[in-house]
Amino acid sequence: MLDYNTIETLHIEVTDKCNASCPQCARNQSGGKVNSHLPLVELSLNDIKKIVPVELIHRLKSALFCGNFGDPIVAKETLEILEYFREINSNINLSINTNGSARDVSWWTRLGEVIQNKGNIKFGIDGLADTHALYRKGTDFHKIIRNAEAFIKAGGNAHWDYIVFRHNEHQVEEARALAAQLGFKKFIVKKTGRFFSNSKLEKKDHQDVLDEQNQPIYKIQPPVNPEFHNSSLAREEGLIKQFGSMQSYLETTDVSCKSLQEKSLYVSSEGLIFPCCWTANQMYVWYVPAASTPLHKLLDSHGGPETINAKFNSLESILENPFFKSIQESWSCKSISEGKLQVCAKTCGSSFDQFKDQYL
Template sequence: MFTSERPYIFHVELTDKCNAGCPMCPRTDAMNFCKPDRTKVFNVELGLEDFRTHFTDEFCARTEEIVFGGAYGDPLAASQLLEIVEHLTERGVRLAVSTNGGLRPPKWWTRLGEAMKRTGSRLELHLDGLADTNHLYRVNTRWERIMENARAYIATGARAEWHFIIFKHNQHQIEEANRLSKEMGFAEFTLIDTIRFSGGPTYDYVMPTGERCALELPDVKAAQFRASDDGGVALLEKPAAATDGPRLGVNGIDCKSAAFNRPYISAHGQVSACCWVTGSDEEAAFFADHGLGPERYNIRNRPLEDILLDEPFASLYARAWAQDSLKNCRHKCGRMLRNKRNTLWSA
């Protein structure tokens, strides 16, 4: 799955801590006031020392990009994010930081922008609406604070992208959000359809105040929109048909991690094939079936590259795809059951 002969791209979860309580996030106990689910969240994080150990000058030269996202936390909640960003960008690594933008003061964001700028790194700011709606999904965040932070960051000249998940409660604000993103100096505007309504058209949750709420499926899809000539947003009369061709790869499973040489590292230090399989029961069973103990896959125990070039990544995954024994892989990289994105424009 992974090779030292091509540059690596890593997807790293720096921490499982977060200031927000987005109802559909796996860290959130939606019916319990959007508090963290303590069976999944352990308040762990990777620190500067982990990066000094594994991302040496030599290894950084072979690392094309690191995406700080993850499954259970926000990278800005990691106590040493800034030091880690400085360590990596000083060594030429391009970064992407995905965040709700609510943490840290503007002065800190100015320092972040200065460091990110060095390697053309990008910030993915997840703003699902405007002042009166963003907090309906990004529970516990404050709009004014996010706006101050975004302005401080953008003023440094570093790249920021606006990512907008469409719900019924924000679908009418796409045009205005797009306009604001341009006015503020964002470099991209992307709409996202969530696939997390799998249980039905509504998704119940309880706000920290005790108010019962429900997210609703929107009436529109990301693919229906395009940037219009006057700089705004227009609806397509006939959305372009999906262009998914026949699947390549093994047995119709076109592994995204293999294609991009893109391993996943969790905030516990565990290395996994990708963010979709990490920590899943299926991954645990797969490792157990092959007598592989989880401790062998932790960067606190072994050099990162030794782990990447070892089993199960070396050959066992490909064998499992051939036998179609991994449901997650069939869903995500065989049937492409993923969130759909539409970037309306990108500078």
């Protein structure tokens, strides 16, 4: 796996807390109850100072603040952490993926002064005032726009990330025009790959959205326009014909690890170190019993989560843990039952890449 001396990018989930309840996010049950497996914690500036050596910050090309479950702007010291990185490395590319619907304009002004054009903030804005919160449940479109305007006015490089659904596909061009008017540097159309059941390994034609009592209140659907379809999902039927089933495809596909190619490492909100966000995601899968995934079992066989916690162990020693080597060795196993990690086959397999195909 990745050698400490070759790390170029850190992906940091500074918290697993969030102000939103997006129905296809792993932190909640389809927009309803919060994932009960989550520890609900955040990293402080002091934690970051323990986890990331100064010499590593000096040589990093980029640090991404995003993650699997939380929104970075909810954590108490995210801004101070970004300022710390910038103070040590004036050229590092700093970026955040966020729903943008927290904090006040003074906070966003400070953030713009830190980011400038050496990085970016990706605002997840999936529609206009009347449609945005159907997916970004619990957020305020008008507050997001005010925050984005403050960030942009302070010199920040803002990108508008627009996930296309059936309920907002008619607004793409209007949103693109608004983004240009407000000063966003990029407008990114995302062709969602999340209409796929990870438990059943098949496409879904809709997603029920639940309330806090886990009762259905409405549903969201993929777009009708083929221009906005995710090409991996469109290839599913062909893969089933070729391999017999999606399970058979995952059993046999070659794995080409994205994190190895990008020389990146993932830091969870607990301080746990993983190759990537996709492997880290397996720690807290809400629809299976706690601590029961194949990744848990692999980690437990190499000493458990405490051995990869960078609050108490150096990054160098963690990367020498056999756990990381075992992940790489799993890719050559002949089947999932013999040890191949399904999360690796699904995310970095040769013919099915929902993530990459969001942008193609």
